[in-house]
Amino acid sequence: MQRFLLLASLVSAWFTALGQTQSINQTTKDWISLSGDPVPMTSGVISSFNHYNKQLLGTSYEDSTFQAGNIRFYGKVPGTRLDSLLGVPMRHDLLTQQLEILAGPNNIRVAQAPQVRQFTINNRKLQAASYYVNVREFRGEADVLLGFFEVLTTGRATLLRYPSAIIRKSDYNVALSVGNKDDALELKQVWYVAKGPKAVVFSPSKRAILSLFADKEADMTTYLKTQKPDLKSRAGLTALVAYYNSLE
Template identity: 50%
Template sequence: MKKHFAVTLLSLGSFSFTFGQTAMYQSTRDRINFSGLSVPTNGGSVLYGFDGNPGKLLGTVYLDSVWQAGFVRFYGKIAPKTDSLAGVPIRLNLQQQEVEVRSNDRSVKVAKAPMIRYFLVNNNAGGVSEFINVREFRGEADNLPGFFEVIANGPVQLLRHHFITVKKGNYNPALNVGSKDDELIKKAAWYVVKEKKAGKFAPGKKAILDLMADKQPQVEAFLKEKKPDLKSDSGLASVFAYYATL
C-alpha cells in the first residue's frame, strides 16, 4: 500500500516553495524553522535549494565600444557661443539611446538623444558615419527613439536605425539545464525618407524599383549593368546616389 503524507501549515499567509538541485544550507533551515516549518534532518529527507550563482549580462550596449573622434551638434547652446563639440571622443549607447562624451580628464559626460540634432563619428571602416535625430523626420520615425544612421542622401534618403534587444536566459532550475545569462543583441532596421517622412524598407531589387518608380527604366538599367550588391551598405548607397543624379 502506498503511503500518503500530508503537511498542514498554519500561518497568516500562504507560502510557496520552489526547490532546485543543490542541498540546502543551515541558514535556510533556520529561516524555515523560524516560520514554523520543521525541517527533517535524517538522511532520508533532503530539502533542496537553488544554486545561488547569478547569471551574467553578455554583450555590449554600444554600437562601437571603442572611443572614436566625433563632432556633436546640439539643439541648443551648451556654452554662450557654441552649440557643438568638435574632435571629442564619443560613442553611442544603444540601450539608453544617448551619446557618451569623454573629456580631457577622462571623465564621461552623457548627452541624451533629445539634446542632439546630429553627430558625426569616425568608424572602423576608415570613414565617417553620420547620425541624425529621429525627431528631424515624421512618419514612422515618430515612434522611434534615438538616431538614424545616414547611409545615402538625396531626394530619397536611405537610413538605418540601430537598437538593442535582450535575449533572456533559458535556465530551467528543475532540470538544471540551459543558460542563466541574458544577452544583449544588436539589431538594425532599414528606413527610407521622402519629403521628411520615414517608412520601413526591405532592401531588394523589387523594393528599389517600386521606390524609384518615376525613374524605373534608368534604375533598372543601372542595376543590370553595375550589379551592385544590394545586401551591402556600399551597394545600396550606389543605387540611391545614382537615383539622385537623374
C-alpha cells in the same frame, strides 16, 4: 586669473564652433581630429555617467572605444554660449541611445538623444567619419523611434540606417538544465529611405526597390540587372540609392 583663463577658453571655443558649424552636418566623410572643445562640467544637457547592469552579456556599442566627434545640440550647453562641441572623444550607446563623452580620465559625461540634433564620429572600420541625425528630424515611420539615423546618402531619396541594441532575455530552463542563463545584448540595424521629411522602412529586395523608386522603374530595373548590387551590404545599398539620385 583662473576665471579669466576659463572665460577665454569658452570664448575661443565659441568662435571655433561658429567657424566650424558646417563641419558637423556635412557628409564629406572627412576624418575628425581631437582638438577639442573643453567638455563642460556643469549639469543639464550633459549629465553624469550611469553604469550598466554587469550581468548583461555582449556590448551595446558598435565601437566601444572613444572616437573623435562633433556634436550639435538642440540648445546651448549649460553654462556656455555653445550649441556644439568639436573634436571631443565620444561613443554611441545603442541601448540607451545616449552619447557618452570622455571629459577626462574616469570622467564620462552623457548627452541624452532628445538633446542632440546631430553628430559626426570617426568610424574606425570605414576609416572615415559617419554622420548621424536625430530621428525626430524625420516624420512617418520615424515617429516611433528614439535615437539617431546614420545618413548614408542624400538627394531626392535619403538612405538612412537605424542602429539599435536590444536585450535578449535568458531562456534557461531549470528543469531541463538547457538554455542561456544570462541576458544578452544584441545589435540590430534597420534601413529607412526618406523622400523629403517622411521616412519609411526599407527592406531591400527587387520588388521593394522598384516599388519605392517607381518613377524610375525602367532605369532601376536595368541597374539591378547590370550592376547586381549586394542588397545586404552597406556599400551596395548606398550605391543603389546614389544611382537613383543621379537620374534626371
